[in-house]
Amino acid sequence: MTQLLGVALRGTGSYLPARVVTNDEFTEVLNLDTSDEWIRTRTGIRERRYAGQGETSATLGAAAGRLAIETAGLTPADIDLIVCATVTPDLMCPSTANLIQAELGCGHIPAFDITAACSGFLYALSVGTQFVRTGAARHALVVGAEVLTRILDFTDRNSCILFGDGAGAVVLSATPVINTGVRMIRLYSDGSRQELIQVPSRVTPNPPPGPPQLQRLDYMRLSGREVFRFAVTRMVELIEQAEIDARELGLTGIDALIPHQVNQRIIDAALESSGFPAHKVVVNLSKYGNTSAASVPIALDEALRTGRCKPGDTVLLVAFGGGLTWSSALVTL
Ligand SMILES: CC(C)(COP(=O)(O)OP(=O)(O)OC[C@H]1O[C@@H](n2cnc3c(N)ncnc32)[C@H](O)[C@@H]1OP(=O)(O)O)[C@@H](O)C(=O)NCCC(=O)NCCS
Structure with missing residues (x-):
């Protein structure tokens, strides 16, 4: 019988693109019928980040993943599973997780994407947890990465003001202590x-x-x-x-x-x-x-x-x- 293991959150990382977009840009640059006051009071959002040239879910996700691996005190060679949650993959095929695996220089490990929209990270965390808990992986990198601003309709004030780009990641590691993580x-x-x-x-x-x-x-x-x-x-x-x-x-x-x-x-x-x-x-x-x-x-x-x-x-x-x-x-x- 498989001995179930504890699943510790060993490291975290995140990456936000440099470009800051304030609420005023929607009125001043895009001539949208909205206002900083409306957006702030109806959503709480003051600004968001937009990915720049060459930045994608894979590059953002790899940057967040690299930091999570470093914070965990590990190297990319230690990672034996990558699960990436995204609804804005660089490509339909291959997966964003494949691109992250190559970018980080991990071994020939399983790497695949999960689609569950804004719940995607917790779905991916669940998959990573099952691998680690059963001993199928020792160190799993779980990533949530998005460039939603690439799929926004910038004529629709109901939606385009809400979203930004970024990535976050965690490293899950097996531990004999079951009551943790x-x-x-x-x-x-x-x-x-x-x-x-x-x-x-x-x-x-x-x-x-x-x-x-x-x-x-x-x-x-x-x-x-x-x-x-x-x-x-x-x-x-x-x-x-x-x-x-x-x-x-x-x-x-x-x-x-x-x-x-x-x-x-x-x-x-x-x-x-x-x-x-x-x-x-x-x-x-x-x-x-x-x-x-x-x-x-x-x-x-x-x-x-x-x-x-x-x-x-x-x-x-x-x-x-x-x-x-x-x-x-x-x-x-
Ligand atoms: C979108 C959201 C901010 C709208 O806020 P709201 O208080 O529900 O506003 P309503 O949709 O009731 O719209 C109220 C009015 O504001 C208008 N409005 C919508 N966006 C606007 C904007 N950016 N600027 C100014 N007015 C706006 C609407 O057209 C509507 O006008 P009307 O009464 O003349 O028709 C809010 O519903 C929300 O955050 N929803 C969840 C967002 C979401 O789906 N996220 C993705 C999944 S997690």
Whole structure:
């Protein structure tokens, strides 16, 4: 029988592109009918980062992964699995994880992508955890990397103001101590509500007539108001379930909540309904906007680097997004 192992979070890393885009750029450069005041008060976002020339999900993900490996005290040769969550892969084939593996100079290890939109990182964390827990991998690199600004419709003020680019990563390592690291992961989906957030591609059931090069099929479309309601409801459920899980696992409590960074008003509404203490919540969306699969690992890495979270803390990670998908992880750092 396989002896199950503990799965420690051994290192974290993140990478944000240099270019800062303020809310004012949408009015001043793009002539969009919006305002800094509207964006700040309705979302909490003040600015976000945009990937530059030559930057892709793979280059951002590799930079975050390199830092996570260094922080773990390891080298790329030690990594024996890469899982990358992204909805903005460089290519349909090969996977972004393959490109990261080559960029980092890892060995001939398994490397593949996961698609679960803004829940993608927690889905990838779950896959990495299963490999490490069963002994199939000793050190797994789990990455969330996105360049969402490449698929935005910059004429749609409802969506284009929300998103930014970035990447975050963690190294999961096997440990004989079972009661540490990743304690519980919960993943959910509801494909019947697929139309609320979509990024159509060329591989579509109903391609419009005409030459493909004249079509832009790959813009993100979202129904913000409906997603808002879904996000609050699911975030409350995830928090309440995690509080039960934490008690059943014998944990003394949850020291910090790191939610998907989507909208301050979504987070505030979920905190009010669940009664979870606001001072325990890590929020950085004013600086980066919504970076989809990258948002949770970026916030986790920043929280550790700034001392907002410290080794030994039990942290609840929560995410929700296209699919629809929603997910949580209880992790002792
Ligand atoms: C998109 C979002 C910010 C809109 O905020 P909201 O308070 O729900 O706003 P509403 O959709 O009710 O729109 C209110 C009005 O503001 C307008 N509006 C939307 N975006 C605007 C903008 N950037 N600037 C100015 N006005 C805007 C709308 O057109 C609407 O005008 P109307 O009443 O004349 O029709 C919010 O719903 C949200 O964050 N949703 C989740 C985002 C999401 O889907 N993320 C991806 C998945 S995680």
